[in-house]
Amino acid sequence: MRRRDFILQSALGGAAIFSGARTIAQAGPLLAAQRPSASPVAGGRGAVPLAPPDAQPPKLKIPEPSPRKIGWAIVGLGKLALENVLPAFGECKISQPVALVSGHADKARQVAKVYGIDSDAIYNYENFERLAENKRVDVVYIILPNSMHAEFTIRGCKAGKHVLCEKPMAVTVEESERMIVAAKEANRKLAIGYRLLHEPFNRRVIELCRKKEFGEIKTFSASNCQDVKAPNIRLSARLGGGPLGDVGVYCINAARYVIGEEPVEVSAFAHQPKDDPRFREVPESVAFIMRYPSGVLASCDCSFGTSESRKYRVHCAEGYIDLDPAFSYTGLRLHTKSGNAETDDTQRTELVLEPQNHFALEMDDFSGCILQNKETRTPGEMGLADMRIMAAIEEAIRSREPVHLGS
Numbered sequence: 098m099r100r101r102d103f104i105l106q107s108a109l110g111g112a113a114i115f116s117g118a119r120t121i122a123q124a125g126p127l128l129a130a131q132r133p134s135a136s137p138v139a140g141g142r143g144a145v146p147l148a149p150p151d152a153q154p155p156k157l158k159i160p161e162p163s164p165r166k167i168g169w170a171i172v173g174l175g176k177l178a179l180e181n182v183l184p185a186f187g188e189c190k191i192s193q194p195v196a197l198v199s200g201h202a203d204k205a206r207q208v209a210k211v212y213g214i215d216s217d218a219i220y221n222y223e224n225f226e227r228l229a230e231n232k233r234v235d236v237v238y239i240i241l242p243n244s245m246h247a248e249f250t251i252r253g254c255k256a257g258k259h260v261l262c263e264k265p266m267a268v269t270v271e272e273s274e275r276m277i278v279a280a281k282e283a284n285r286k287l288a289i290g291y292r293l294l295h296e297p298f299n300r301r302v303i304e305l306c307r308k309k310e311f312g313e314i315k316t317f318s319a320s321n322c323q324d325v326k327a328p329n330i331r332l333s334a335r336l337g338g339g340p341l342g343d344v345g346v347y348c349i350n351a352a353r354y355v356i357g358e359e360p361v362e363v364s365a366f367a368h369q370p371k372d373d374p375r376f377r378e379v380p381e382s383v384a385f386i387m388r389y390p391s392g393v394l395a396s397c398d399c400s401f402g403t404s405e406s407r408k409y410r411v412h413c414a415e416g417y418i419d420l421d422p423a424f425s426y427t428g429l430r431l432h433t434k435s436g437n438a439e440t441d442d443t444q445r446t447e448l449v450l451e452p453q454n455h456f457a458l459e460m461d462d463f464s465g466c467i468l469q470n471k472e473t474r475t476p477g478e479m480g481l482a483d484m485r486i487m488a489a490i491e492e493a494i495r496s497r498e499p500v501h502l503g504s
């Protein structure tokens with residue numbers, strides 16, 4: 098190979114070698130032919146313009162003015178806030194972070210810099226009420242330990258802000274009721290962080306179930322299990338930890354949106370090993386069965402002491418629907434199987450959907466509710482309904498008797 102040929106080939110990034118379609122000898126003429134100025138219009142009626150005459154592409158799309166973005170204050174800069182919620186703003190269309198609330202000023206200043214939040218829009222738990230003066234803040238997003246949800250939701254409403262509060266809504270039914278009253282009294286919206294009611298896989302399951310695509314639902318089974326290492330707010334009774342409120346609540350909430358009913362009776366068991374210091378204050382595992390008015394039975398379990406497993410199956414008269422994982426942030430997979438007979442796997446169909454960022458969907462949905470004054474899909478009342486079920490489950494564990502719910 099001549100030196101000139103070698104340099105030419107390198108400039109082409111080796112494409113000639115790898116495509117195998119052109120040799121080095123062809124490369125020179127090819128480059129010349131690609132130069133549009135060298136080729137007059139076919140038919141010879143003058144040359145095509147080489148560039149738009151006024152120096153901008155004729156079909157340039159000029160963006161419409163964007164709708165007002167709702168301003169969010171993030172309250173509590175822990176793992177969920179830093180690793181999932183704040184990065185998700187990058188995928189939001191109508192939501193932006195404009196304030197932070199944290200017990201650690203240095204961390205908050207660092208985070209504010211990254212997200213372009215004004216340094217004077219950083220608050221702590223003591224001066225939280227000053228948020229009332231910040232007109233850029235429309236919503237406060239409570240991402241604190243569960244024991245602090247009620248207090249900061251109520252203080253947020255009193256400061257005149259809408260509230261998105263993480264799940265579980267609170268620690269007790271009574272706290273949850275007070276949160277709803279506070280939002281009503283302040284004429285503010287209150288949503289609970291049930292992100293799965295916004296994401297496409299769980300929504301597709303809801304659609305399949307409402308259309309009875311596989312016949313009547315007979316039973317539902319769900320597991321939400323993980324391995325929690327100390328130290329962690331989830332292992333502290335004082336902070337409202339425990340597997341039921343942290344991960345079991347996903348099974349309870351999914352049972353509602355899949356079955357479309359409220360349970361009328363629950364029975365439950367918990368296990369709290371004496372030889373594992375992680376479980377001095379909270380159970381390791383909880384298993385519960387919920388009975389629904391139509392006769393559907395749901396059996397669920399949650400644990401802090403297993404490898405990760407987050408899934409559910411809807412057993413219908415003419416098939417089943419599997420979402421596994423069902424509750425994770427990413428990687429959800431949806432399979433269905435039709436027919437009654439136990440046959441091979443070939444009847445299983447995977448429904449492939451475009452995954453989306455759950456937190457971005459959730460935040461933009463709530464921002465949309467505020468902008469258009471619409472009801473949220475995940476109101477405080479839904480959180481309260483789950484709290485009542487969890488209270489019944491705890492009562493069933495204590496009493497070792499089934500517990501009736503509702504009137």
Ligand code: NDP
Nearest residue numbers: 173174175176177178199200201240241242243263264330
């Ligand atoms: P972390 O322990 O990682 O963060 C909690 C943050 O709360 C802390 O970093 C701290 O922020 C603040 N805080 C204030 N007071 C206390 C206190 N006494 N002890 C500990 N922290 C305190 O928890 P997570 O981010 O994992 O969970 C927070 C909430 O989000 C929980 O309610 C949890 O159920 C929910 N969650 C929801 C998920 C979902 O998918 N929807 C997933 C994970 C969690 P600072 O230092 O800024 O003051």
